[in-house]
Amino acid sequence: MYATERQHQIEQLIAVDGRVSVVDLADRFAVTTETVRRDLAALESTGVVRRVHGGAVSRTRVSTAEPSFAERAGVRNPAKQAIARAAISLLGGSFTGSVYLDAGTTVAAVAQELAAVAAGEPSSVEVVTHSMTTAHLLAGSAVGLTAIGGRVRGLTAAAVGAQTVEAIARLRPDVAFVGTNGVSPAFGLSTPDPDEAAVKRAIVASARRVVVLADAEKFDSELLVSFAPLSAVDVLLTDAAPSGALADALDEAGVEVHVA
Numbered sequence: 658m659y660a661t662e663r664q665h666q667i668e669q670l671i672a673v674d675g676r677v678s679v680v681d682l683a684d685r686f687a688v689t690t691e692t693v694r695r696d697l698a699a700l701e702s703t704g705v706v707r708r709v710h711g712g713a714v715s716r717t718r719v720s721t722a723e724p725s726f727a728e729r730a731g732v733r734n735p736a737k738q739a740i741a742r743a744a745i746s747l748l749g750g751s752f753t754g755s756v757y758l759d760a761g762t763t764v765a766a767v768a769q770e771l772a773a774v775a776a777g778e779p780s781s782v783e784v785v786t787h788s789m790t791t792a793h794l795l796a797g798s799a800v801g802l803t804a805i806g807g808r809v810r811g812l813t814a815a816a817v818g819a820q821t822v823e824a825i826a827r828l829r830p831d832v833a834f835v836g837t838n839g840v841s842p843a844f845g846l847s848t849p850d851p852d853e854a855a856v857k858r859a860i861v862a863s864a865r866r867v868v869v870l871a872d873a874e875k876f877d878s879e880l881l882v883s884f885a886p887l888s889a890v891d892v893l894l895t896d897a898a899p900s901g902a903l904a905d906a907l908d909e910a911g912v913e914v915h916v917a
Contacts, residue, residue, distance in 0.1 A: 658686065664696045668705055671715050676874065678712040710876035710900060736872040736896040739917035741766035743894050744834055744870060745774060747915065753781040754831035757860055760788035760815035760853075761836030763870045768794040775799040785830060787816040787856060810852070817852035825859040833864030835885075839878035840871050840899075842906035845887050847880040854882035861885045866892070873897035887912055 663686055670677050682693045697713045700706045706713040744767045748756070756771075758764050768791040771782065775798055783801040786792055792804040805824045807816030835857060839847040846861075846869065848854050861867050861884065869890050876899055887910035893899075894915050899907055907914055 660696065660699075663688070664700055667693075667696055668700060671706055671713060676709075676712060676714045680711070682712075709878065710903065711873050711897065714878075736917075737763045737766045739896055740870050740872065740894050741770045743915055743917035744868065745770045747868065747892065747894070748782075748832065755783045755785065755828075757825075757828070757830040757833040757864055758784055758786040758788065758791050759833065759835045759857065759860055760786075760791070760813050761870075763872070764788070764834050764836045765790050765794060767834050767870070771795065771800055772798040785828060787821050787825070789814045789816070810850070812850075813853065815853065815856070817850075817856055822855050822859045825856065825863055828863050830864050832866045832868060833860050835860055835867060835869050837869055837871050837875060837884075839880045840869070840875050840887075840893070840903065841877050841879045842887070842902045844879040844883050846885045846890070847878070847883045849880045849882070851882050854884040857884040861889050868892040868894060870894050873899075876903055886910070 667677060667682060679690050679693045679697070682696075683690045686693070697706060697708050700713070701708050706715060740763055758768055765788070768784070771784065772795055775782070778799055780799040780801065783803070784795055785803045785805065787805040787807065789809055792802065795802045805816055805821055807818045807821030809816050835846075837846040837857070838849060841847070846857070848857060867890050869892070871893065873896055887906055890910065890912045892913045892915060893907060894917060896917050898904070898916050899914060
C-alpha cells in the first residue's frame with residue numbers, strides 16, 4: 658500500500674473514531690510504528706490531525722465533547738482495571754482511613770476493586786462519593802459509605818451544584834482518587850463541564866493526598882475547563898509513561914507517576 662493510500666485510510670479512521678493509536682495503526686497496516694508516526698506527521702502538516710501521546714486526534718475534536726458514562730464504560734477496560742488495581746495497591750492492605758472517590762469509569766473500577774477486597778470481611782475504610790454509580794457499587798458491601806447528594810447529571814451519573822460543592826468543602830479525606838478528561842503541561846487537569854469542574858476542584862482542595870487516575874489517551878488533551886494545576890496532584894496513576902513536555906511538567910510539579 659502506498660503512503661498516500663494509508664494516510665487516507667488513517668484520516669477516515671480519525672474522522673469516525675476521533676482518535677487513533679500508533680500501535681493499533683501499525684498492527685492494522687502491518688508497518689512499523691516509525692512509518693505510522695511519519696504518516697501522522699504528514700497528516701498534521703496538512704492540518705487534518707493533531708498528534709498527541711501515542712497517536713493522533715481529529716483537529717475538529719472540540720473541548721466540550723463528552724461521551725456518556727455508558728459510552729465510556731466499555732472503552733479501554735484493561736487499562737482501567739490495571740489502574741484500579743494499582744490504586745488499591747497504593748492504599749496498602751493496612752489502610753484504615755477515608756477515601757474520596759470521584760465520578761468516572763476508571764474511578765468506578767476502583768470501587769469495584771474495593772468491594773472485592775472487602776468481600777466478607779468488615780472494613781475500616783470509609784468511602785465518600787458523589788457518584789451514583791460508585792455509591793451503587795459499594796452499597797451493601799463491607800466498606801463504609803457516605804453518598805453526597807445534589808443535582809445528578811445524566812451524562813456522568815454524578816451529583817453537581819452548590820450543595821455538592823459545599824458538602825465536599827466540609828470534608829478532609831485522607832486520599833482522593835480523581836478522574837479527569839485531560840492532562841496537559843500548561844492547562845493541567847480539565848473536563849468539559851463547568852459544574853463537574855467545580856466539584857472536582859472542591860475534591861482536590863479538600864483531600865490530604867490527591868491521586869489522579871488517567872489512561873494515556875488523556876495525555877496532552879485540553880478540555881473546556883481546567884480544575885487543577887499539575888502542582889495540586891500528588892500521584893498520577895496511568896497505563897503508559899508520559900513523555901515530552903508533559904513528562905517534564907509532571908516532574909517539575911513533583912508529581913509521582915506510577916505506571917500500572
